[in-house]
Amino acid sequence: MFRFTTAPNAELHTAVLHAFGEANERLEIALTFDDVHRELRRHHRPVSDEELTGALAGLRQWGLVDTVQRHATHHTTAADYERENLRHVLTRSGEAAVAATRHALKVMNSTGSLDTATLDAIADRLEELHTAETRTYAALMELEGHLDAFQTGVRLFHGELTRLHDQADRDTVAHLQTFVSDLDTRKHRIREALAKLSPDDLHERALKNAGVRDERQWRQERADRWRTLQAWFDGPRIDRLEEIARTAIVDLLRTLDRISEQRRKPTNTAADFRALAGWFARTSSDDEAHELFNAAFGLWPARHAHLQHADGELIPSAEPWHNTPAVPVSPQLRRTGRQEHIGATGKVRDVEQIRRARREQAQRERHELELAWQQLQTDGPIRISSLQQLDHDTFDRLLDLVGRALGAMPDSTGTRAASTSDGRVHIRLRNARGWAKITTQRGTLSGPDYVIEVQRR
Incomplete structure (x- = not known):
């Protein structure tokens, strides 16, 4: 059924079958020789009588087209008889072949x-x-x-x-x-x-x-x-x-x-190496491959032309490099392809003054901390409301201790205990009825009153 697709002039055979298919859609079942010519000019290209005759003969041989006669008119010549009396119609196999090729084209384009x-x-x-x-x-x-x-x-x-x-x-x-x-x-x-x-x-x-x-x-x-x-x-x-x-x-x-990641990058190394591999595959000799390698990886002398011998006047500029003494190359240039830039030696900072200032600051902070703990240390349980006047740093220490205690679980008596991070100060806290008010240089804080006991270890 599909031999027309592989035989010589397969394109013409396919076009003739599609011409019959287009005519069948308009309910024109039987086509004369001239009708087929007209369909081909409309949908394919003009063909000669010899080409069309050969195509119809091949389709008849494969059982895709049949020829019937019409005896209603008289013809004066054999040529008129062939062109007007003989009608060409698709067989069932031909209709199936047209449908199959259309389906194949639809699948290919879908x-x-x-x-x-x-x-x-x-x-x-x-x-x-x-x-x-x-x-x-x-x-x-x-x-x-x-x-x-x-x-x-x-x-x-x-x-x-x-x-x-x-x-x-x-x-x-x-x-x-x-x-x-x-x-x-x-x-x-x-x-x-x-x-x-x-x-x-x-x-x-x-x-x-x-x-x-x-x-x-x-x-x-x-x-x-x-x-x-x-x-x-x-x-x-x-x-x-x-x-x-x-x-x-x-x-x-x-x-x-x-x-997206590749587009954000300035270069794509993997793609560059794939392109380079294709260039190497197209080289015709080892010399071309070596030349490409030198150009791709920057091994030409011009790349590091700033390297020179100790006495450059003894060596002509036109002398090939392989005929001249070796030039020392720094490890950084060999490793990264870049020459190190040696600048002026930086000034050595005098850090003695900085160390002295830091020691003084540390001593001052320790003194302030000791003073704050001394102010907060109690001889026994006291109410927070009894602490009427506190400097702001001592007040911050108190809030930190109270916050640590409130975050701890109470024991069977309802007392909460906590310590500072270094373990030097310990606080015990329990609820007390009433309201407390503490005043510092920056304002006044009021809240629930607690009974606290602060001890240093």
């Missing part, structure tokens, strides 16, 4: 997708089959058409996953996220509709309006399609598809992040 609208259409048709009586056959055919579209989209999408990773974009990710976002609801809706239907009863109702010749074959085809539908939505296929889609979303997002 892209895979996971369409939620198709799932909704499948669910709608299943629910309609449960209630409809008069249009059962039409709804069943529509259901099978939606199932075919869904399977085709899934198959093409799965085959394009690798290409999608190379051409990842935000729209693709958004499309997949839309598909999986409500997939659980859609698949449960389809499963519930499938569970309500009996395939035998459904096919019996549809057969009343089918008008088929071979009922047994029709029932077998419908049963096979129904099993395919059940395999998709009653079996693990739809769950596997959801898993693939979610995995694809993660992979595509990672790819987009990697692409």
Whole structure:
């Protein structure tokens, strides 16, 4: 049936078949020789009579085109008889070949997708089959058409996953996220509709309006399609598809992040080395490869032309480097490709004054701390309200101690205990009725009164 695609003049044979297909869509079944010429000029290109005669002969030989005669008119010459009396029509094989080539072109030009609208259409048709009586056959055919579209989209999408990773974009990710976002609801809706239907009863109702010749074959085809539908939505296929889609979303997002990261970087080292490998593969000799290596990795003398011998006047400037004495290269230049810059020695700072100031500050802080603890130390339990006047630093120490005590768990008597971070000062605190007010140079603080006991260790 498809020998016309591999035989000589395959393009012309395909164009002739499509000319018949275009005419059939306009209900022009039989075409004369001139009609075929006209269709080719419209959709393909003008051809000579010899080319068209050979193409029609080949299609007749392969059983794709048949020739019938029309005896209603008289012809004066054999040429007129050939051109006007003989009518060319597509055979069943020819019609199948036209449909197959159109389907092949459609698949080649289409892209895979996971369409939620198709799932909704499948669910709608299943629910309609449960209630409809008069249009059962039409709804069943529509259901099978939606199932075919869904399977085709899934198959093409799965085959394009690798290409999608190379051409990842935000729209693709958004499309997949839309598909999986409500997939659980859609698949449960389809499963519930499938569970309500009996395939035998459904096919019996549809057969009343089918008008088929071979009922047994029709029932077998419908049963096979129904099993395919059940395999998709009653079996693990739809769950596997959801898993693939979610995995694809993660992979595509990672790819987009990697692409964005590469775009943010000033250079892409991996891409540079891949390009360099391609250049090395195109070199024709070792000398060219060495020359490319020197240029790529900066090993030409001009890169470090500032290196020179101790007495440069003894060596002519045109003398090749391999004929001259070696030039010492610093370790930094060998390691990083950059020459170190030696500047003036920095001044040595006199830190004795800084150390003296820090010692004085430390002594002053210790003295202030000792004074604050002396003011807070009590001979026994006292109420906070009895501390009427405190300097601000001592007040900060008191607040820190009280906060530590309130953060501790009380014992059986309701007393809370805490210590400073160095363990030198210990406080015991328990609740007391009343209200306390403490005044410092910066203001007055009022709050619940407590009984405290502060001791130094």
